[in-house]
Amino acid sequence: KKALITYLLKIESKEPEGEMKIIKTGSARKEDAIATAATSILDEIPYIMTGYNRFLDKNGYPGIKPPWGTLNAIDLNSGKLLWKVPLGEYSELSQKGIPVTGTEGYGGPVVTKGGLVFIAASKDSKIRAFDKLTGKVLWEASLPAAGFATPAVYMVHGKQYVVIACGGGKIGNKSGDQYVAFSLP
Numbered sequence: 158k159k160a161l162i163t164y165l166l167k168i169e170s171k172e173p174e175g176e177m178k179i180i181k182t183g184s185a186r187k188e189d190a191i192a193t194a195a196t197s198i199l200d201e202i203p204y205i206m207t208g209y210n211r212f213l214d215k216n217g218y219p220g221i222k223p224p225w226g227t228l229n230a231i232d233l234n235s236g237k238l239l240w241k242v243p244l245g246e247y248s249e250l251s252q253k254g255i256p257v258t259g260t261e262g263y264g265g266p267v268v269t270k271g272g273l274v275f276i277a278a279s280k281d282s283k284i285r286a287f288d289k290l291t292g293k294v295l296w297e298a299s300l301p302a303a304g305f306a307t308p309a310v311y312m313v314h315g316k317q318y319v320v321i322a323c324g325g326g327k328i329g330n331k332s333g334d335q336y337v338a339f340s341l342p
Contacts, residue, residue, distance in 0.1 A: 211261075211328070218247070219261065226259035226279060228266065230292060240292035245279025261328055263305035267319070269341070275319045277304025280330060284308065284321055284339075302326070302333025317341040 212220040219225045223243070230239040245260030264278030272289040282303045286296040302325030310319050318338050326332030 217329075218250075218258075224257075224259035226262040228274070228276060228287065228292065230274075230289070242287070242292045242294075244276065244285075245281045245283070248281070263327060265307040267308045267310050269310055269317070269319075271341075273341075275308045275310070275321075277306065277308065277321050277323075279303070280328060282323075282325065282330065284319075284337075298339065300333075300337055301331075301335050303330040304337075 214220045226244045227241050228244040229241045231237070232239055243257045243259035244262055246257045247260065250258055260280035262278040262280070264276065266274050266276040266278075266287075268274050268289060273295070274287040274289050275284065276287070277284040277300060280303060282300045283297050284300055284304055285294055287293065288295055300321065300323045302323040304321040304323050305325065305327055306322040308319050308321045310317065312318070318340050320336055320338040323333045323335045323337055
């Protein structure tokens, strides 16, 4: 693992690769007696990846102030934020009167020539269409599993469709293995 990271980051080892040291131990096991001495700067880094971890509160929601997921429109010429809306919701919070918080999201949007922005990407397993100019939700539909992917738009015989892969399973969501396509009017 360290060798791959060292190679990818082009970090030079402190010692030649493959140099071995014999370590005398009280064990007769071969693997206890031999250790690789090749080290790199990675051995000095005090932080390591221990897996995918999230910072959640005692109720399982992100441990930061909402919104927890947003869809943003930015003018690429000026860098100005045009609009920002929460993306996704926790229905149990909405039922308690808490405004839409957004959810963790994995995936991106696609924009049609007609000015619709399609995105799933949220923990609530929905796909939505937004108005490109205002950020207003124009349509939404439930999916069989979370659409943690970027939708694709295609045309067949003059009819336009949007399709999304529904896999879910990443952050406690139901897993799936379907593609769902919708035709545009």
